[in-house]
Structure formats: C-alpha cells, structure tokens
Amino acid sequence: AATINEQDVASFHKHLRGSTHILALLGAGLSAPSGLPTFRGAGGLWRTHDAVSLASPEAFEADPGLVWQFYNYRRHMALNVNPNPAHYALAELAKRMPGFATLSQNVDGLSPRAGHPPEQLHLLHGSLFQIKCASERCDYVETNFDDPFCEALRPPEGIIDPTANSVRGTAPDISDASVSLPSVPRSALPSCPSCKSDVLRPGVVWFGEPLPEDVLGAVDDYINSAEKIDLIMVIGTSSKVQPAAGYVGPARRKGARVCVINMDPNDGPSGGWRKGDWMFTGDAAVLVPKLLE
Ligand code: BJW
Numbered sequence: 374a375a376t377i378n379e380q381d382v383a384s385f386h387k388h389l390r391g392s393t394h395i396l397a398l399l400g401a402g403l404s405a406p407s408g409l410p411t412f413r414g415a416g417g418l419w420r421t422h423d424a425v426s427l428a429s430p431e432a433f434e435a436d437p438g439l440v441w442q443f444y445n446y447r448r449h450m451a452l453n454v455n456p457n458p459a460h461y462a463l464a465e466l467a468k469r470m471p472g473f474a475t476l477s478q479n480v481d482g483l484s485p486r487a488g489h490p491p492e493q494l495h496l497l498h499g500s501l502f503q504i505k506c507a508s509e510r511c512d513y514v515e516t517n518f519d520d521p522f523c524e525a526l527r528p529p530e531g532i533i534d535p536t537a538n539s540v541r542g543t544a545p546d547i548s549d550a551s552v553s554l555p556s557v558p559r560s561a562l563p564s565c566p567s568c569k570s571d572v573l574r575p576g577v578v579w580f581g582e583p584l585p586e587d588v589l590g591a592v593d594d595y596i597n598s599a600e601k602i603d604l605i606m607v608i609g610t611s612s613k614v615q616p617a618a619g620y621v622g623p624a625r626r627k628g629a630r631v632c633v634i635n636m637d638p639n640d641g642p643s644g645g646w647r648k649g650d651w652m653f654t655g656d657a658a659v660l661v662p663k664l665l666e
C-alpha cells in the first residue's frame with residue numbers, strides 16, 4: 374500500500390542530512406516556473422501539435438523545415454528565460470556533495486546556466502544547443518546558440534511572437550494553431566559542414582531513438598559503483614517516458630528512498646509508491662529550495 378506524506382519536510386530533512394549519494398531525476402515541470410511550457414497536461418507545448426508528430430525522426434525526414442521551426446522556437450524561448458531557484462538549489466547541492474548526480478530529461482540549457490557542475494549532470498535527452506548531422510553515418514556535432522538558428526528560420530514580419538520584448542531574435546509561436554507557418558524547404562536548411570551530404574538537426578533524442586551512449590554509460594557507472602544510494606528526487610516529470618523514468622527502480626534496489634515533487638498529486642514515481650516515499654505537491658521552484666536548504 375502506498376504511503377504518501379504530503380508535508381513531511383522534517384522527516385525529509387532528517388534523511389537528507391544523513392545522505393551522501395543522491396540522484397535527481399528532472400522533467401519539464403522544473404523549468405515551467407521559468408516560463409517554459411511542459412509537454413503534457415495544461416499549457417502543454419504539444420496540445421495543438423502532437424508530440425510524436427514533431428519529436429520523431431520520421432517527422433524530420435518528412436518535413437525537416439517544420440520540425441526545425443518548432444525547435445527554432447524552443448531555442449528562442451529557452452534563451453529568453455532564466456534558471457529558477459530550483460535549478461540553483463540543485464547546482465549548489467551538486468557542488469557540495471560529490472555523490473550527487475542529476476539525470477535531466479530537459480534540453481533547455483537551464484541547469485548548465487545555473488552553474489550545475491557538468492560532470493554531475495547527465496543530459497538524457499540531449500540539448501537544444503547541440504546541433505548534429507542528420508546522417509546516422511556522420512558524427513558531426515557543434516555547440517550553437519544562434520537565434521534564429523539560420524536565416525530561413527527568421528520569422529516573417531508581423532507574425533505573433535510571445536516574447537516580442539526579448540532581446541535575442543524572434544520566432545513564431547507555433548504552439549498556437551492559428552499561426553500559419555510559411556514552409557521552409559529542406560534546401561534552405563544548413564547542411565553538415567563535415568560530410569556535406571545531409572542537413573543539420575537538433576541534438577535532442579526523439580521517440581524511437583536511443584539515448585546517448587556516453588550518457589547512459591556514465592549513469593550506469595554511477596549506479597553500479599555506488600555501494601548505496603540514499604535518495605532519488607523525482608522533480609517535475611510525468612514519469613511516462615522511458616528509459617528515463619525507469620531509473621527509479623535501480624535507485625531503489627540500491628536502497629534509495631523516493632521523493633516526488635510535482636504540481637500534480639497523480640504523477641507519481643514509475644513503478645508506483647512504497648512505504649517511506651515522500652510526495653510534495655506544489656511548485657518545484659518553491660519546494661526544491663525549501664527541501665534542500
Ligand atoms: C510541475 C510544475 C511545477 C508542471 N512544479 N511540477 C517501454 C515501455 C513503453 C514505451 C517505451 C519503453 N521504452 C521505450 C519506449 C518508447 C518511448 C517511450 O517512452 N514512450 C512512452 C511515451 C510510452 N521511448 C523512447 O522512444 C526513447 N528511446 C528509446 O527507448 O530507445 C530505445 C532504442 C534502443 C536502441 C535503438 C533504438 C532505440 C526516447 C525517448 C525520447 C523522449 N524525447 C522527448 C523529446 C526530446 C526533445 C524535445 O524536447 O523536443 O523528451 S519527448 C518529451 O517527454 C521530452 C521530455 O524530456 C520527455 C519527458 O517529459 P516530462 O519532462 O516528464 O514532461 P511532461 O510534460 O510529461 O510532465 C511535466 C510534469 O511537470 C507533469 O507531471 C506536471 O504535473 C509537472 N509540473 N509544472 C512541479 N511548477
């Protein structure tokens with residue numbers, strides 16, 4: 374039977390004080406208070422554009438211009454918001470606890486910008502600011518913050534821009550279905566400077582694609598080398614996407630207690646609740662700093 378402690382901050386603090394090995398599993402709800410939309414649920418980014426229809430290799434193959442407009446918009450949004458107190462609290466915990474590691478599903482760059490030590494930050498789904506070659510036979514990668522990503526993705530005059538007051542670039546709000554998008558042909562997208570045979574694509578992990586091998590390896594090393602894991606904090610994720618959500622299981626097998634921080638009391642850990650778990654319902658930007666203080 375599930376034991377869900379709504380407000381037991383004191384017992385959490387007691388456990389935290391005795392912990393040396395902690396994992397944090399992050400989802401889009403952590404960046405929602407910074408102003409970035411989540412994927413599922415109210416305000417969801419893909420309410421008018423189906424997730425699988427844009428975040429898949431098939432969609433990119435069929436219409437790379439459309440998929441690029443979506444990611445150009447996501448890059449623009451991410452560059453125009455800031456890390457929130459939860460990003461900073463996690464970065465600070467990482468700095469003072471060598472046995473702390475973050476597994477992030479977020480591609481928005483906010484944890485790195487909060488100063489999270491990179492060797493303790495595992496970006497399971499890549500980054501909006503890593504650009505790679507679309508060809509599977511080419512391993513070209515670059516770091517790129519250009520906004521717009523290229524001239525063909527500069528939105529035409531007069532198109533709705535929710536961040537019109539921002540200083541860096543503009544992008545059409547393609548989460549709004551009433552905004553019609555001009556088509557961007559494949560030939561207008563930058564091609565790979567290395568192999569010259571394919572276009573560039575965002576360095577994120579789409580449905581059906583494997584997670585980065587080096588990232589999976591580093592996470593496995595962390596889990597296998599830890600004698601005991603004390604705690605896994607599951608923050609702002611619906612825990613619906615695998616294999617990311619599935620890291621709760623291996624952490625439990627190493628002894629970890631689970632602490633879920635989520636706005637929605639129905640979004641629990643993958644694998645269900647156990648005795649000794651904590652559930653804190655509310656805004657991650659408020660709760661995470663409070664729990665880690
Ligand atoms: C707040 C808050 C506030 C709001 N405070 N909380 C096993 C079973 C079934 C299916 C599969 C399986 N294994 C693999 C699959 C298939 C698939 C999958 O998981 N499908 C499921 C949907 C059923 N997985 C894959 O395809 C993965 N690849 C794979 O397994 O490859 C295997 C392989 C091996 C070898 C060769 C080939 C293949 C890849 C998954 C990639 C996911 N990609 C995306 C897009 C990334 C790029 C981009 O950003 O566009 O990643 S999808 C999207 O979902 C994104 C997110 O990282 C991910 C998770 O979403 P997240 O973060 O949980 O967000 P939401 O919106 O769902 O939830 C937000 C939460 O925040 C909610 O709970 C709110 O309540 C809460 N919240 N405000 C606190 N202020």
Ligand code: ZN
Nearest residue numbers: 506511565568
């Ligand atoms: Zn290439």
